Amino acid sequence: MTAVPALEVTGLTVRFAGLTALDAVDFRVAPGTVHAVIGPNGAGKSTCFNVLSGVYRAASGSVRLGDEELTGLPPHRIAALGVARTFQNLALPPTATVADSLLLGRHRLTRTGFVAAGLRLPSALREERRHRERVREIAQFVGLGDALDRPAGSLPYGAQKLAELARALCMEPSLLLLDEPVAGMTADERRRTAAVIAGVRDSLGISIVLVEHDMGVVMRLADTVTVLDFGRRIADGTPAAVQNDPAVVRAYLGE
Numbered sequence: 001m002t003a004v005p006a007l008e009v010t011g012l013t014v015r016f017a018g019l020t021a022l023d024a025v026d027f028r029v030a031p032g033t034v035h036a037v038i039g040p041n042g043a044g045k046s047t048c049f050n051v052l053s054g055v056y057r058a059a060s061g062s063v064r065l066g067d068e069e070l071t072g073l074p075p076h077r078i079a080a081l082g083v084a085r086t087f088q089n090l091a092l093p094p095t096a097t098v099a100d101s102l103l104l105g106r107h108r109l110t111r112t113g114f115v116a117a118g119l120r121l122p123s124a125l126r127e128e129r130r131h132r133e134r135v136r137e138i139a140q141f142v143g144l145g146d147a148l149d150r151p152a153g154s155l156p157y158g159a160q161k162l163a164e165l166a167r168a169l170c171m172e173p174s175l176l177l178l179d180e181p182v183a184g185m186t187a188d189e190r191r192r193t194a195a196v197i198a199g200v201r202d203s204l205g206i207s208i209v210l211v212e213h214d215m216g217v218v219m220r221l222a223d224t225v226t227v228l229d230f231g232r233r234i235a236d237g238t239p240a241a242v243q244n245d246p247a248v249v250r251a252y253l254g255e
């Protein structure tokens, strides 16, 4: 791999009182690829996301986004550098319309000041129109073009999860962190969501880190996989190689 990786995690270590949740973990994500982080419960997957997005601080190690050092930056700075995430549980305000929820995702891209927006100056109105247009495009991209004016909370569960993905896309990220994007979905919703995620990579060129329990989805979507167990990296490679790795089989059998 000669190009600068989209994301490079080196020696990442996180400790909670007496527990090493991540122990010198390394992995790289090539630009425009899906990298899955998998492992049994308690392996450190969510901790990894929380460090990447700045919620937790690493005890040591580094996280680089392209040429930018993210290590130690607060969440808003990391978001401003182009890292967007979705959460394992639903996080959209249920009563706001899908369109308004997605507009919130464009907050960091808003140039016009609050005063201009409050006075509804032409520049602010133009900017809002531009944002609404982009929100519509992104909603159509994830298949929610018809749901823009509905309260997010009134949509089926799978559509609400897609709306969260759309909100993250509204930040125009270069790196997207997806925490269990198909958890709780029907088989149909899973297929649809997996296709949208593949489209985010293939059509939008966004790099993705995916934490997911559904191995079918991981095997289908991931270009590369890191397997964690008790905070340590126990395997790293293509889905096919990792799946047949004896250490991975042992970890999943809970030996």
Ligand code: ADP
Pocket: 016, 017, 019, 021, 039, 040, 041, 042, 043, 044, 045, 046, 047, 048
């Ligand atoms: P996973 O997402 O792979 O199931 P987590 O990253 O949530 O695993 O947890 C890894 C380990 O770190 C677990 O033993 C968990 O109990 C512990 N842990 C996670 N977050 C905290 C926290 N905020 N305080 C203390 N321990 C934590």
Ligand code: MG
Pocket: 045, 046, 047
């Ligand atoms: Mg977790």
